Amino acid sequence: MGRYVFKLPDVGEGTAEAELVGWHVKVGDRVEEGQILADIMTDKATVELTSPVAGTVTAAHGEPGQQLAVGSPLVEFEVEGAGNAAAAETAPAPAKATPAPEPKAEAPKVEAAPAAAPVSGANYVFKLPDVGEGTAEAELAGWHVKVGDAVEEDQIIADIMTDKATVELTSPVAGTVVALHGEPGQQLAVGGPLVSFKVEGKGNVAAAAPASAPSTASRSPSPVKDGGGSKSVASAPPPRAGEGDPAKRGGGGEVTRTLSARNERPLASPAVRQRARDLGIELQFVPGSGPAGRIEHGDLDAYVASGSRGSSASGSSASTYARAEGTTETRIIGLRRKIAEKMAESVRRIPHITYVEEIDMTAVEELRAHLNTTRTKDQPKLNVLPFIARAIVVALRDQPTINSHYDDEGGVLTTHNAVHLGIAAQTPNGLMVPVVRHAEARDPYDTALEIARVSGAAKDGSAKRDELSGSTITITSLGTLGGVVHTPIINHPEVAIVGPNKIAERVVVKDGQMVVRKMMNLSSSFDHRIVDGHDAAVFVQRIKGLLEHPATLWMG
Incomplete structure (x- = not known):
């Protein structure tokens, strides 16, 4: 019999660590090759890891909710044959984010030096790892430690954001923080110094070497003063910024x-x-x-x-007409800044033309109500979005250029045969655009199910990266919030976006008679470099005709 150690693979775009969501096996279980072992989450992707071998589980490393380093042991097996590890070999301690240059023994509790005394030990510089997609830089979203803190291995030290992924970086060593390189909101280069430590044993930087760039909290890794005598390692991670006692x-x-x-x-x-x-x-x-x-x-x-967050003591007793004074400044960082940058880039690079038309949705609403009363238990309740999605799909048959990506730097227009429909959605993490792939091949029930699935995944954070990218045209619906008209911003590098507004009963003239109809304004924007005003109007008028005669939506 041999010993086989299955190590945590890179489960998404070069991330350094992932969260263990849950186990499907336990020690002593006999598993087959390809059997699911565990659920792992990284960024917005949940992955089921399967066994690479058949054997008996002898050890399972990690508990649900724990952050595990890529490349660290996850499951150990007893297998037929030689295996991949010596029988006496001890599984290495998980290295977090960036491994130490060589294995080291578990560090004892580190004590900060007395006041005015320099922190002793070797120098260890933790450099910013590639936190996803091979990006050259990432934004520092916030610190969880400060200079002088004694930290344990695997303790959270910083939040790093790239695109829509926020990653909690953990310390690869136990030691004392002597320098922090960067401020929240700052863009840091991958491979650049992030935190400098003093550690027991051997570090990874020569004692005389400077700690690279000056720290935001201390100008250099000079001796750190405790300011109040010696202190032992805290038994819990330091509170996060903005969180009180x-x-x-x-x-x-x-x-x-x-x-x-x-x-x-x-x-x-x-x-x-x-x-x-x-x-x-x-x-x-x-x-x-x-x-x-x-x-x-x-x-x-x-x-x-429940009110556990606390509230202003003066909020309930203040006069209704009390004068308000002062200002509040908020730094736009993290995901909100990413959204701001993307919106600014779209407006800066794309000359928008906006076109608005009113559509009589009475027939669609009648058809929708009928379908909802006759649906089976396996079919979802329909809202108006599947009908609008189908109208877009059909209208694109006559104007396929609108279903395109435009590379303005390369001067290349890529027109897609498949319609991958983006659904702009507000989530607890900010604005995201989950994608309904191959909308052209879906009936209204299938479209409704897929919209609900990808939108729900975006909101609860379980959406995979390919579910949040690759749209060819986008719907941004503000109808549930009301509003008569809006000017949607194109989701670069697409060339069009469609925005339905609220459906409301209005008095209109139909066949010479004043009647009450369910009307909706449809707002839309187009890249004027690719789509002329005439073509934009023809496209929207085609959508209008389809929705006002919904039987034509599914005709050949």
Whole structure:
């Protein structure tokens, strides 16, 4: 019999770590090759890992909710044959983000030096890893540590964002922070210094070598003063920026969950963690209702509704007509800045032409009501979006150029035969565009199911990257919020976007008679470099004709 160690593979675009969502096996189980072992989540992708061999599980490394390093041992097997590891070999400790130059023993608790005394030990510089998609830089979203903090291996030290992915970076070593390289909102180069440590044993930088760029918190990795005598390593990760003492957060005694120095975090998806940070909520005090106490979006809503976040003492007693003074400045960083940059790039690069037409939706509404009363239990309830989606698909047959991507730098227009329909959606993580692929091949029920699936995945953070990219034309629907007209911004590099507004009963003239009809304004924008005003009008008028005579939507 041999020993086989299955290590965590790169489960998405070069990420350095992933979250263990759950196990499908336990120690002692006999598994077959290809059998599902565990669920792993990275960014917005949930992946089922399968066994590369047949054998008996002898060890399972990690607990649900734990961040695991890519390349670290995940499952150990006893297998027929030689295996891939020596029988006496001990599984290496998981290296986080960037591995140390050589294996080292578990570091004892590190104590900061007394006040005015330099921090002793070797120098270790943790460099920013490639956090996804091979990008050359990423945005520093926030720090979880400060200069002088003693941290444990695997403790969260910073949040890094690239595109729509927020990654929590953990410390690869135990030691004392002597320098932080960067400020929240700053773009950092992959491979550049992020945090400098003093560590026990051998570091990865010569003692005389400078710690590269000056720190935002200290100008250089000079001796750090404790300011209050010696201190031992904290038994829990430092509180996140903006989170106060638990006793001050309201309901402080309701939940007494403690985080260990090994960073045993509450179970929650990356989307829930990001939303909690946006709300200023410390997850360790939020009761979870999911499996194994997993915290979900509904738990955050309940926690906020209970008033646990606290409120302004003066809010209820202030006069209705009291004068307001002062200003509030908010740095636009993280996902909101990514959205802002994308919108600005689209407006800057694309000369928009906006066209609005009113459409009589009475027939569509009557057909929709009929289909909803006759649907089977397996069929979803229809809203208006599947009908608008179908009208776009049919209208594109006559004007395929509108279903294109335009590379303005290369001067190349790529026209797509398939219609991959983007659905602009507001999520707890910000504006996203999940994609309904091959909308041309879907009936109204299938379209409704797929819209609900990808939109739901975007909102709960489980959408895979290919479900959030590759759209060829986009719908941005504000109808549920009301509004008569809006001017949608094209989702670059597409050349068109369609935006339905609310459906409302209006008095209109039909066949010489004043009648009440269900009317909707359809707003749309086009890239004027590719789509002339005439062609834009023809396209929208075609959609209008199809929706006003919905039987033609599914005719040959």
